[in-house]
Amino acid sequence: MSLRIFFEMARDKHQLFVVAGIGITPFIAMIHEAIAHQEQFELHYCVDNIDDYPFKRELSAYAANIHLYISAQRLDLAQLLNTHQRGSHVYSCGSPAFVQLVRDNASHWSSKNVHFENFSPVEHVDDSAFSTIITHSGAKVEINVTAKQSVLDAIRKQGLTLDSACETGTCGRCKVKYSGDVDHRDTILSARERKTYMTPCVSRCKSGVLNIQLD
Template structure:
């Protein structure tokens, strides 16, 4: 399958110089230039688009210090329930292999106006935030605090490092063991917005939704969420539109601030989904009629007439008819 991202991104070949396991099911990859040249610079919070051995493109956040120009470091969680990108990376990529990566891109950069930072990470969402923390510490930047939630110590990436004396004053780690009753209470953290403070959150959708719900009273522009490379600037172009389900005839209006997937879910209609950022392809749906406004990084040009990723894409026509 041809990825639409390949029409917009330029790729370079790098060598996997190190691969190790940093938690249960989480693998760290060190990538270097084949000729030991400096790599294109990146800023804290940036990601790479990686062409995995299966041929798909996947976005992975850089987790090393941006001052390091000789290597890129990413961490990948093996998700057996996904569409195979992370499984392909975890199972098929070994030290010494060559893989293609894009230049770094950043839709999650640190605000230069912030006087302090509150970081919230869930699971593998620690990766871009770890890069931010390394950068702030190395440059004596504004103060910061990390709240890192995960299911258990075994599934917590970089646990040994983040538990060390170096990071202890800056880090709170919480394990909920998969039980709602053990969920971390973020309200004391967000109840009173700090002067000049900015929040950066990366993790599962449920965590990001919870943080969004609790920070509605924070000043506009001070709460940031990782979108894994999907350009959020186009949200300003959003307009409402209708969808009709071909199999049942049911119709719904999609507001400008909600996705097709969210509206279907609200109405008890189940649809496959995973990343909810237009990068994994899980929510691919057949488009029966109407013109889509494609915003994913999965569909090739020859697939866009008949398919849509319902987690991020919208409509150019007044109505879309979906094979649901």
């Protein structure tokens, strides 16, 4: 599996990553890149739930480099960006408001050392409801996915468990086998993978009934 990197990384002895929520997605690959170049990194990561946040499992290997905050209010950006070594590069991703806060607090940094991306999932206005047949442990259950629901949400509403991480179609964690006419909205699966798999966190049924195999 490969993850899309949104940032061009500058080579630096020490990389500073400042992230909120699902803005973490590109940083998984960037952490690997920093390690591959033998660069130090520290990740300041604001999450909604300290016990269950995106990429918790992947990040557990780097616990010594990670600072977790329950909500962005707990992260003292002024202090972080004042005390951090000058000349370093800071990378930030999250909601537009969060990224703006990071930029405001890094206003005394050289602009070429401040890298940011707003996380803004693509909005679809043309979603409609459809039926999905889930096959799970040999049983079949038909569920209705409403216009305002993802397939993943509808599956979970049935009490079924399905692993996920980004829930924006960028990590591939939730991929499931399917048959049917799918509108693939992820940015991770290859054309070949899409023949067999779909990402229920974002992808939907275009027409007819969607069949999903959970086992």
